[in-house]
Amino acid sequence: MPDHMPGMPDRDMIDPLPSLGFIRQVKRRIQSQDTALMRYIFNLTRGNRGEAGAILVSRLGNGWLYMFLFPVIFLELQERRLAGILTAGANIAVSHSIYPWIKRRYRRVRPFHVDSSLISLLPTRDEFSFPSGHTMTLAAALMPVAYLNPGFWVPSIFMILLMAWARIASGHHYPSDVCAGASMGGIIGLVISIFFLRA
Numbered sequence: 001m002p003d004h005m006p007g008m009p010d011r012d013m014i015d016p017l018p019s020l021g022f023i024r025q026v027k028r029r030i031q032s033q034d035t036a037l038m039r040y041i042f043n044l045t046r047g048n049r050g051e052a053g054a055i056l057v058s059r060l061g062n063g064w065l066y067m068f069l070f071p072v073i074f075l076e077l078q079e080r081r082l083a084g085i086l087t088a089g090a091n092i093a094v095s096h097s098i099y100p101w102i103k104r105r106y107r108r109v110r111p112f113h114v115d116s117s118l119i120s121l122l123p124t125r126d127e128f129s130f131p132s133g134h135t136m137t138l139a140a141a142l143m144p145v146a147y148l149n150p151g152f153w154v155p156s157i158f159m160i161l162l163m164a165w166a167r168i169a170s171g172h173h174y175p176s177d178v179c180a181g182a183s184m185g186g187i188i189g190l191v192i193s194i195f196f197l198r199a
Helices: 019-045 048-076 078-106 133-148 150-169 175-197
Strands: none
Touching (some): 048 150, 078 175, 150 175
């Protein structure tokens, strides 16, 4: 049987990776939806109370929140309080050792730099948005408490969602940024918590 049949495309002319075009289309569609959702949340927050709330939560995430969080961990975990606090610190340290490399690797520009209709509600610490350091840090810090005290899962998820909203509403992040940050902090935090805190 001949290698090449009349009317059939030459093997050498066939795209060896025909799925790449489909992957690019899916990626563009996801980015479009990500941007649309970011704009929706940002515009929904417009107004004195919404903006003030987003600024307050974001500023608390810069460090002040943890001054209140660690006493909560201390009270919630009872006899395992020291181990919980040390594990939370380890979670944060490991997360932040990886986080800068990912920021430099992806170099995703913040939304308000891309879209002139968006404004930044407060100063940023760096120019890149992926992943969100605020949601990553909060998820990493909360994981030991939720792991040792299952009743704390719901408040933990609520606080992470609140921080995610604030970071999007401030014009600093896309939804995928905060999802990636929370996932990264949560996974790292869970692995370390299981290793150090399992009975």
